Amino acid sequence: MKILFLEIDTERSWAVASLGPAFLASYLRKFGLEVAFARVPLAWDRGEVIDRAAAHRPQLIGLSLTTRQWLRARDLVGPLRAAIGAPVVAGGLHPTFSPEVVLDAGFDYVCRGEGELALLDLVGAIESGARPEEVRIANIQGRGGPVPNLRAPVDPLDDLPFMARDFLDERHGVVHMTTQRGCPFKCTYCAARMYNELYRDTGDYGRRRSHDNVLRELFAIRESGPLNYVIFLDDTFTIHHPWVHEFCKVYGESLRVPFSLHARVETVSEKLLHRLAAAGCRHITYGVESGSERIRREVMRRPVANQRFVDVFRWTREAGILATANYMMGLPTETPAEMAETLALHERIRPDDFGYFVFYPYPGTHLHRFCRENGYLPADVLDRPATHRESVLDLPTLTPADIRACYDEWTRRRAADTLQRSGDLSNAARRDLVEQVEQCAASG
Numbered sequence: 179m180k181i182l183f184l185e186i187d188t189e190r191s192w193a194v195a196s197l198g199p200a201f202l203a204s205y206l207r208k209f210g211l212e213v214a215f216a217r218v219p220l221a222w223d224r225g226e227v228i229d230r231a232a233a234h235r236p237q238l239i240g241l242s243l244t245t246r247q248w249l250r251a252r253d254l255v256g257p258l259r260a261a262i263g264a265p266v267v268a269g270g271l272h273p274t275f276s277p278e279v280v281l282d283a284g285f286d287y288v289c290r291g292e293g294e295l296a297l298l299d300l301v302g303a304i305e306s307g308a309r310p311e312e313v314r315i316a317n318i319q320g321r322g323g324p325v326p327n328l329r330a331p332v333d334p335l336d337d338l339p340f341m342a343r344d345f346l347d348e349r350h351g352v353v354h355m356t357t358q359r360g361c362p363f364k365c366t367y368c369a370a371r372m373y374n375e376l377y378r379d380t381g382d383y384g385r386r387r388s389h390d391n392v393l394r395e396l397f398a399i400r401e402s403g404p405l406n407y408v409i410f411l412d413d414t415f416t417i418h419h420p421w422v423h424e425f426c427k428v429y430g431e432s433l434r435v436p437f438s439l440h441a442r443v444e445t446v447s448e449k450l451l452h453r454l455a456a457a458g459c460r461h462i463t464y465g466v467e468s469g470s471e472r473i474r475r476e477v478m479r480r481p482v483a484n485q486r487f488v489d490v491f492r493w494t495r496e497a498g499i500l501a502t503a504n505y506m507m508g509l510p511t512e513t514p515a516e517m518a519e520t521l522a523l524h525e526r527i528r529p530d531d532f533g534y535f536v537f538y539p540y541p542g543t544h545l546h547r548f549c550r551e552n553g554y555l556p557a558d559v560l561d562r563p564a565t566h567r568e569s570v571l572d573l574p575t576l577t578p579a580d581i582r583a584c585y586d587e588w589t590r591r592r593a594a595d596t597l598q599r600s601g602d603l604s605n606a607a608r609r610d611l612v613e614q615v616e617q618c619a620a621s622g
């Protein structure tokens with residue numbers, strides 16, 4: 179059987195395609211199945227998507243979906259099925275936590291949670307002629323069929339084959355890696371951590387690969403092409419310090435290729451940052467989220483003091499590592515004064531770079547439920563675009579104009595920052611830069 183994975187682009191093509199299909203493809207290949215990958219750029223209209231997909235002659239089409247990709251995927255699924263006649267299965271965070279909505283839109287199957295073993299079983303069932311409502315496979319829900327049981331997460335992760343790199347669209351020797359699945363924290367706005375809750379009765383979702391397994395993958399990449407920079411996409415790389423210290427030792431001794439990672443300020447120490455820098459770490463992205471301790475404590479479940487951010491950003495700089503801060507605005511119960519506290523904290527921590535996002539309530543999360551229960555969530559939320567540049571919520575403490583003004587203020591600061599860095603550029607070039615910043619903000 180041939181399975182075609184389509185990567186649905188939204189406002190822009192991301193530098194890396196979804197990692198889920200890259201894991202699934204290598205697993206299916208291990209069992210002799212044929213897999214293919216195609217990006218669906220925004221410029222392709224329906225007709226072109228169908229022609230390009232049909233050219234692969236797939237017998238099953240797979241889509242990995244975030245909530246942002248959902249609307250475009252929903253519009254494509256009916257025409258794709260009708261024209262190609264192959265069933266379509268969706269997996270990833272969005273289908274996992276909104277399975278009924280996805281099935282009602284015309285998908286034949288959704289995969290809830292981890293997909294490697296489930297998709298292999300689904301391929302077998304389709305090959306033997308099963309219809310969606312007849313399928314009984316753990317993690318797979320067919321249209322018209324019952325809610326499936328979940329199978330235990332793959333353990334150890336080392337059992338999985340390395341990602342199919344031809345699915346990732348990587349260039350210039352910049353590669354993407356994950357060393358773990360799951361995050362132990364409980365941030366209420368986070369969709370990723372909901373896997374831990376989904377799997378509460380089935381087995382621990384938090385697992386990490388062995389150092390040896392991670393290094394073997396990197397050496398294999400280096401043997402087949404350039405390896406210039408490694409982006410670790412783990413939710414929080416810096417959990418479990420003994421693992422991280424050992425990683426710094428073995429990676430620093432054997433590879434020392436520059437790398438970046440995501441961390442939480444609660445999970446790093448001055449000593450750890452120096453170890454990471456010595457091993458080749460050049461850049462860390464931290465979720466700061468809010469400058470209001472009340473919002474972090476009461477709304478986000480992140481009870482950490484502002485001073486901790488100030489200290490960690492300073493330590494990171496002193497260790498010679500670039501630090502990016504990500505911020506959110508427009509949270510339930512937040513006030514204009516609290517949004518201003520985030521701008522004020524930004525001035526104190528002075529990151530090398532920053533991202534700013536209007537809060538979006540992702541399905542399955544605690545804050546999604548909180549917004550629904552309090553009447554902040556419009557009934558047609560999943561019919562509206564999911565972006566991070568304007569709020570979908572109807573909040574009693576913030577007006578859309580308050581949030582817009584705050585977002586514009588972040589854009590103004592980003593433009594000012596960019597200009598400051600641009601030094602002695604001509605006026606025309608400076609205008610171009612500001613325009614680019616504004617365009618980037620508009621695609622949220």
Ligand code: B12
Nearest residue numbers: 192196197198240241242244245269270289292293369370
């Ligand atoms: C790496 C990453 C990215 C990468 C790659 C995207 C990707 N989806 O892999 C990039 C940088 C492009 C990215 C961008 C964005 N991301 Co992102 N990203 C992540 C991150 C940190 C890790 C993903 C990962 O490692 N996956 C590893 C694989 C193994 O896990 P998986 O994706 O769940 O896949 C398994 C199963 O879900 C299933 N499965 C997945 N797809 C399919 C398909 C089929 C057919 C089947 C059968 C099964 C199946 O099988 C897979 C293997 O077991 C996650 C957080 C997380 N832990 O999930 C956020 C996350 C997915 N991103 C998120 C967001 C919001 C964004 C952005 C909007 C950020 C922004 N503000 O601009 C954009 C949107 C991108 C888009 N195309 O829509 C949210 C999505 C929430 C939601 N419900 O939609 C997450 C969950 C972060 C969070 N904490 O809330 N992101």
Ligand code: SF4
Nearest residue numbers: 361363365368371413
């Ligand atoms: S630390 Fe990051 S990945 Fe973990 S629960 Fe919080 S937001 Fe989600």
